[in-house]
Amino acid sequence: MRIGGVLMVVAGLLLASGGARLAYIETRQGEELRREAGRQQTAQISIPALRGEILDTRGRVLAGTIRRPSIFVDPTLVQDAEFAAYSVAPVLGLDAATLEHDWRERRDDRFVWLKRRLADGDFQKLEKEFEELTQARRLRAFGVQYEPVRVYPQGSIAPHVVGFVGGELQGLGGIELACEQLLAGKPGKRLSTVDVARRRVRAEECVPATDGSTIVLTIDSYIQQVTQDKLREAVKKYEAEWGAAVVIDPQSGEVLAMASIPDFDPASAVPSDFEQMSAARQEEVKATWRNRAISDAYEPGSVFKPFIASLALEEGVVHIDEVFTINGPEHDFGRRTIRDTHPYAALAVHEIVSKSSNLGMGLIGARLGMERLYRYVRMYGFGDVTGIGLSGEHTGLVQDFSRWNPSFSPQSIPIGQEIAVTPIQIVTAFSVFCNGGVLLRPRIVRGIIGPDGETVADYSRPVPVRRVLDPQTAEMFRRQVLVETVTGGTGKLARLDDYQVFGKTGTAQIAGPKGHGYGSGHYVASFAGGAPSDYPRVAALVSIYKPTKGGYYGGVISAPVVKEILAETLAYMQVPPELTPADGPAGGRRGAHGETRERKRNDDVGGY
């Protein structure tokens, strides 16, 4: 039995080594094994956050999120790919051969979309049929998951402002892009321990999603609709390359409407066959996404004259009634010849602006000198982004005066050449004449409401950038010079029966492709205007780029658009009529009532 004892000891050692081996595994590999087991046993499901809404200033939904059913398949559960593919393909309206191939290729994926974001009606019809089919043929691999879909209930309202989203609901343009972080919210997650078939055994951790915030815009759907429609008509009528319009509340800097034509439908901004398109066609589609009102800078032409003239008056370089000898219709300034459309002999300063005399502005510019001109241009915010808060804003092009050409820049700048500006810059600068001389930052986001309804940010107060004009100068300039432009100058077509409209026309030649010479025969027709003149409630700019048919003067093709926008907007805002029929459209009434109100507002503005 001694041998038996030895055998027993051997057996005991074998057992003991087994136990020791367990301890060894734990000490040497424990951490690593735990990590690997954790990877294998836990599944993380992301809980999508509901994307926030975009509302107009009155709370109308411009962009919202709903959930739509999508059908998916787990290829690992498909026993017979061919049978399953040919069973479901006709019901779903898909190609069976492609499905089968796809499922075989992606066997291990466990999750393949079949049909995404079905419309409600389609799904109800499909659901029954699909269910019966899968029941009858014992197909277990299919499932339905509700996916969020971005919807734009008002259709194509301010598409460039609202923007659009990509396939994963990521913002790709406009506010959707600019406020992506706020809108997207934070997805939650659910950690679960799962079995080998990835079914949940128990929940481990659940972090609820934080839904996105709601962005309230200053845009008013109605004004926006009017603006878009009128602009679209004009662009179509004059067969222009594009048009841009901005409507602003000049007292607060709130943008009421911002339109670009051509535009797009945000619900289908990226056509489904975009990838298959030719490069040229893709560029065309991309061009429709372009928010011309902030992204396109062009030489403004005569619409720029008031800015230079007003500051020349402010600083006393010229006097409003000072008469300049013009001796038109053309004049040589060094190497550069400037022409007027009409041969004027002599014009007072207010007439130079209202009749839009290039020669007169050239003379004023020559008196101002380059350094002062440059300062004036920058005072009005040209050359800087306005800070409206949309992505893709252009600063415009304002070269430092040291790089200007002394022999013709002093004449070019005052008539809106040699610089490039954006529509939003023009309308922002134009508001200075309306609100007592203060340059305000234009605003398009009025506030942000958190997912639980709390106010996250309130941007409803005006943001002054700087005082540009003295209130008296601003008011005088508006009432005398800009009103005169409409009553007796180049902007007659902007006149309204009930309100005294003021404004400035602009017809800029588009420089040739190399940036030299204006012989291309293309123009940008602009009109910047506002009403009522007593206390301007609305200011608007319409620019029509490269009109090819039926005229090209800003006073002819853009002024009527501004007029219609102003008429509709003032009526919508229930602004009391300023003029009685007796006053006639030609006579600006400057009643004591209006004076008092104006003075009161000026005090307010002065407090900025």
Next chain:
Amino acid sequence: MTNDECQPGAPALAGRLYDPGVIFIVGALMTLGVVMVYSASVTVQGAGFNWRQWWNSPLKQGVFAFAGFLVMIVAAHVDYRMLAWEKKGDGWRAGLLLLLALGLLVAVLMPGVGHQALGARRAIVVPGVGFGFQPSELAKVLLVVWLAALLSRPYAGRPSGVVSRGDIRHLATGFVPALLSSAALIGLTAIEDFGTAALMGAVMFALLLVAGARWTHLGFTLLAGAGAGALLVWIKPHRIARLTTFFSDSPDVLGPGYQVHQALLAIGSGGWLGRGLGAGVQKYGYLPKDNNDFILAVICEELGVVGGIAVALLFLGLLWRGWRVAARAPDRFGQLLALGLTLLLVLQAAFNIAVVTNSVPTKGISLPFVSAGGSGVIFLGLAAGLLASTGRVRSTSPL
């Protein structure tokens, strides 16, 4: 010890009880088995218990363990010497058991009788009841009984030279009959169940060694056994795959190495103290045979490495009790029987632990008393009962 020291009729039952240590340890292991098999099975089968279909319930193991425990108690009460070959002509009882084992092993190979599962024909299905039993589980116990009886039979016939006929040292009459009868059992088992056969081979070798077989005979037996083993590995491709997997530096954890890898993950994720009873995750389909051959991995995941070591300690306790019984057994049959049964149980446990801890190539072998399965727990209960029974009689002579 020699045969003549074993006096007939010497201290009979003498009022002593069977060895309580064996009963206690085996009872503890069976209880642990019921709990852990329940924990591992409840995931797939649901927690309900239906008396009409008790064999479909995770509590099935409770019924088996109860039966096994009963068998053990009954066997402990039976005088083990009933099976001894003390007198000439008594050998028919042990011989009958050998024939029974051989018969069952042959029967399981016959199509229609043997039930094939997972590529191996290991079980005989009892008609009418929804389950079968595995003859190899019985055969390994009966092998020990038969060898113990054969090797302790009274030497008969004329003395031949120094060694008498029938002595194990005598090749033709002692060694060869023992070897051939065992080899028949082992060989039949090996066809479908290599792991059990290897275990049986080891136990047989140990018994022959203890019985005093010649080293030369044993040496040749070892060589022959190794050759047979190699042949058996070679005829089943999955055995080669398991071998190459074991010796590979980076085993294919999604292929042949999957099971052991998952067992290691279970051990690792349990840590020292485990995730808590019932809280294991590997049993949710990750670890194949989680309630059977790899129940130790589930124990380690839920009760920790400490739990796994406790299982090893229980078997060490069983080893100690078994050695004590063998050392105190009054006769040669009792000694060989206790030694063989103890080695059978403990080596199987050691083998199982080694497989689960990736110390030897994967081989389907269950953890005695703990793993799910009726045959195992009942027939090993029989073995434990015989062991306990052997402990009831105390030898008066020193070993």
